[in-house]
Amino acid sequence: MEVTYQNNQARTQIIYGETVASMLRKKNLENKQILFCGNQRYYDLYAEKLRQFVPKTSSHDWFIIPNNRYCNTMVNFQELIYFLDRFSRQKETLFLGIGNEGVIELLGFVYHVTTFQAELCFLPVSLRSFAQSLSFVDQIVSDKNLMTVMEIKEAPQSILFDHTLADQQTTGKMVDLLTLIRCGVVSDYSFLKSLYRNFPTREALLQHSFSAFSQTLIDYYQSDSEQLREFGKVFEKAFFQTEKGSLLSNSMKTMFGLLFELGWNVTTSNLHFNFKNFMIWLVRLGFPIVVPKGISLSDYGQQVIALAREEPLLGLEQIGRIGTKKIPTQKELLRTFEAYQKIVTEIRGE
Known part of the structure; x- marks a missing residue:
């Protein structure tokens, strides 16, 4: 199922009711540099599966962050900015976030402030991270007390939600x-x-x-x-x-x-x-x-x-x-x- 979702004046395309594999097969991933940003848990579970969808004409790399909900901290924000130095500003880029709410917020914020010619795509793994991706609000929080340090509004170009990932959890x-x-x-x-x-x-x-x-x-x-x-x-x-x-x-x-x-x-x-x-x-x-x-x-x-x-x-x-x-x-x-x-x-x- 594909729907156009609107939150205030911003829009995104949502695809749900399909597996991650079928949704990624429909996506044009040719001639891109792909950043996978995900929690350690989802890197361990899906890194090998996702790699098979990356064409030979494209490159990819992973930025891995802790599994806790509030991984959208200042430290992780700074480390991800430094990590992006290895990516070319001239090549078309895909920012692809797979994980919990913190991943959604961290990658959405980084996408908003960087100068890449990029597309932002979310693969939420739970109903709560799906809900976060629908809010179009991303925060960076303090490492000490988890209070909001910075906040922006940013809509991804697409959200791919495979509910079977959420159903596997207890x-x-x-x-x-x-x-x-x-x-x-x-x-x-x-x-x-x-x-x-x-x-x-x-x-x-x-x-x-x-x-x-x-x-x-x-x-x-x-x-x-x-x-x-x-x-x-x-x-x-x-x-x-x-x-x-x-x-x-x-x-x-x-x-x-x-x-x-x-x-x-x-x-x-x-x-x-x-x-x-x-x-x-x-x-x-x-x-x-x-x-x-x-x-x-x-x-x-x-x-x-x-x-x-x-x-x-x-x-x-x-x-x-x-x-x-x-x-x-x-x-x-x-x-x-x-x-x-x-x-x-x-x-x-x-």
């Missing part, structure tokens, strides 16, 4: 579900309810393919890209500023960021939403809902407020509909965390 598939849940919370309550019906248990989640959601994700990001990118982000970033925040993996920071922003909206705006049932569903799916004891929610709340003063939060008018931007108060966050901890205690039967 833990990754759970994090991908968070991307779909965010779409339901921000854009469409009926979609959130359909996720609840389609994936009632962890077994159902792992057994089913996400292939049916490719067009759904495209549609939601085409209408609500900025809101989807922002929801939960301040709460997620606050963990990086909180002592002992390292007790949570990046994926867990993402999950709690989404949970706490949703919980804050439900608590402060009296939204018609059964947050406890939602949490019970997440537990059935295998998500950890207990915040490690070493993390002070009081200190964490202070970091949320500090960040929200710079980036106000998306207030929900109702589930599936965005309202006005707000800055949470200390009292609101205290109520939110107390309500959350009460639900956790009830679910665990303590």
